[in-house]
Amino acid sequence: MENFFESMVELIVETSTRLPKDVRRAIQKAKLGESAGTRAAMSLDTITDNIAMADENVSPICQDTGLPTFKLKVPVGANQIKMKEAIKRAIAEATKTGKLRPNSVDSLTGDNTGDNLGAGTPVIKFEQWEEDYIDARLILKGGGCENKNIQYSLPCELDGLGRAGRDLDGIRKCVMHSVYQAQGQGCSAGFIGVGIGGDRTSGYELAKEQLFRSNDDVNPVPELRELEEYVVENANKLGIGTMGFGGETTLLGCKAGVINRIPASFFVSVAYNCWAFRRLGMKIDAASGEVTEWLYQDGEEIDFAKEVAAAAEEIVAADEVVLEAPITEEKIRSLKVGDVVKISGMMYTGRDAIHKYLSTNDCPVDLNGQIIYHCGPVMLKDEHEQWHVKAAGPTTSIREEPYQGDIMKRFGIRAVIGKGGMGAKTLKALEEHGGVYLNAIGGAAQYYADCIQSVEGVDLMQFGIPEAMWHLKVKDFKAVVTMDSHGNSLHKDVEQSSLERLAQFKEPVFK
Numbered sequence: 001m002e003n004f005f006e007s008m009v010e011l012i013v014e015t016s017t018r019l020p021k022d023v024r025r026a027i028q029k030a031k032l033g034e035s036a037g038t039r040a041a042m043s044l045d046t047i048t049d050n051i052a053m054a055d056e057n058v059s060p061i062c063q064d065t066g067l068p069t070f071k072l073k074v075p076v077g078a079n080q081i082k083m084k085e086a087i088k089r090a091i092a093e094a095t096k097t098g099k100l101r102p103n104s105v106d107s108l109t110g111d112n113t114g115d116n117l118g119a120g121t122p123v124i125k126f127e128q129w130e131e132d133y134i135d136a137r138l139i140l141k142g143g144g145c146e147n148k149n150i151q152y153s154l155p156c157e158l159d160g161l162g163r164a165g166r167d168l169d170g171i172r173k174c175v176m177h178s179v180y181q182a183q184g185q186g187c188s189a190g191f192i193g194v195g196i197g198g199d200r201t202s203g204y205e206l207a208k209e210q211l212f213r214s215n216d217d218v219n220p221v222p223e224l225r226e227l228e229e230y231v232v233e234n235a236n237k238l239g240i241g242t243m244g245f246g247g248e249t250t251l252l253g254c255k256a257g258v259i260n261r262i263p264a265s266f267f268v269s270v271a272y273n274c275w276a277f278r279r280l281g282m283k284i285d286a287a288s289g290e291v292t293e294w295l296y297q298d299g300e301e302i303d304f305a306k307e308v309a310a311a312a313e314e315i316v317a318a319d320e321v322v323l324e325a326p327i328t329e330e331k332i333r334s335l336k337v338g339d340v341v342k343i344s345g346m347m348y349t350g351r352d353a354i355h356k357y358l359s360t361n362d363c364p365v366d367l368n369g370q371i372i373y374h375c376g377p378v379m380l381k382d383e384h385e386q387w388h389v390k391a392a393g394p395t396t397s398i399r400e401e402p403y404q405g406d407i408m409k410r411f412g413i414r415a416v417i418g419k420g421g422m423g424a425k426t427l428k429a430l431e432e433h434g435g436v437y438l439n440a441i442g443g444a445a446q447y448y449a450d451c452i453q454s455v456e457g458v459d460l461m462q463f464g465i466p467e468a469m470w471h472l473k474v475k476d477f478k479a480v481v482t483m484d485s486h487g488n489s490l491h492k493d494v495e496q497s498s499l500e501r502l503a504q505f506k507e508p509v510f511k
């Protein structure tokens with residue numbers, strides 16, 4: 001097993017940096033389904049551009065490299081203790097080289113362990129089997145989509161759909177609702193794994209297990225096959241679209257599994273995965289630890305690099321407003337939902353820890369007229385102590401909803417960049433104070449890292465790399481105005497229209 005450690009490093013690096021073939025095919029299909037010039041088409045262009053850049057740079061597709069979860073099937077007699085130890089070392093190694101973001105945080109103190117190791121991280125699950133080789137699989141599922149997982153207890157009442165009973169049709173309603181409730185916040189278009197039955201724990205476990213199925217497989221259970229096909233077809237009629245911008249594709253895949261339940265409980269658990277569906281696997285020789293075959297890599301390989309030139313042309317074609325901080329109130333009030341902005345100059349990152357901190361403390365920098373970027377980047381320091389950005393896409397903004405409006409007013413911030421949109425409180429503050437919300441493309445961490453020219457400083461490093469306040473100098477950083485200072489919110493509109501569309505699926509389908 002002398003090569004097992006190297007194989008695990010390879011598995012982690014490949015999973016974080018290269019999307020599997022089945023996922024690429026699903027994204028390509030979505031791209032072909034959108035009309036040129038729409039916001040959805042533009043977002044998918046950025047996404048495929050980003051996938052190609054991650055391939056080329058061997059850098060994380062998305063800055064949130066998630067909670068690494070390994071599943072291993074091992075021959076009887078294989079030493080699981082040694083394998084666990086090698087996996088942990090491989091995780092620390094991949095973190096050191098910037099292929100993983102340090103993502104393991106003490107839940108009580110907030111301290112980041114810095115190497116992705118800690119209580120409960122990574123997750124490593126073993127199963128014994130009668131084969132003579134090791135089947136090792138890894139999923140890197142980020143936090144934004146994890147937060148959109150949902151569990152239903154039947155019977156229940158659902159927005160738009162009414163009563164969901166204890167039968168296949170009730171299950172159908174829950175699954176349709178799960179896609180609606182995620183909106184664009186889990187970086188749609190997404191993939192879902194559905195677990196039917198079990199208890200609260202085994203139900204979610206089963207849902208996540210489905211994410212290890214190939215997106216192209218066919219469910220051997222006829223009812224589940226029908227359910228999966230129904231959901232993919234109809235969830236795409238909700239009009240939520242890529243990033244929640246509206247559009248033809250909202251869901252890229254649905255896989256459902258079933259286990260028994262006990263009479264009193266009937267759970268439907270849904271695991272939502274973003275488009276950056278990073279899961280790979282390999283067969284490993286149990287004696288040497290060497291890779292003998294990669295999994296999920298059958299069929300045609302889509303090389304998005306070839307399409308990048310065409311995509312760039314299309315993005316340039318949109319009307320763009322140039323923004324550079326400090327921004328005046330007048331300039332901000334001239335922006336409207338739908339405008340594409342191109343930012344150059346300074347922006348400051350701030351996510352969960354910073355927003356909480358700023359709600360009761362002064363800011364180390366003057367934020368008057370400035371731009372806050374909801375982002376927790378992957379950073380590496382070189383031998384001259386200079387920081388470099390390895391991946392830097394937006395994080396889900398709604399978590400800052402309790403703080404954002406007050407902070408914008410108190411510090412004079414004119415624009416916030418994030419993804420997934422914000423709520424009524426922020427919208428009101430944007431109107432009163434004169435501010436905008438700019439939506440960047442979630443997961444496009446290479447694309448945005450490329451717009452960052454230099455790291456000019458950092459504050460509040462005590463919160464750890466992802467949560468610190470990074471001072472970034474950018475050039476031509478593109479984002480879309482999705483909430484303006486006139487009370488308009490694209491997110492509010494899409495949520496409303498998708499709820500109306502969801503109601504079309506109220507009548508029974510599976511009798």
Ligand SMILES: O=C(O)C[C@H](O)C(=O)O
Nearest residue numbers: 064142143144376395396
């Ligand atoms: O933590 C992050 O950087 C992003 C997160 O995965 C999110 O989707 O909000």
Ligand code: SF4
Nearest residue numbers: 062142144187274443
């Ligand atoms: S930012 Fe988006 S693409 Fe990245 S992990 Fe979060 S949900 Fe996934």
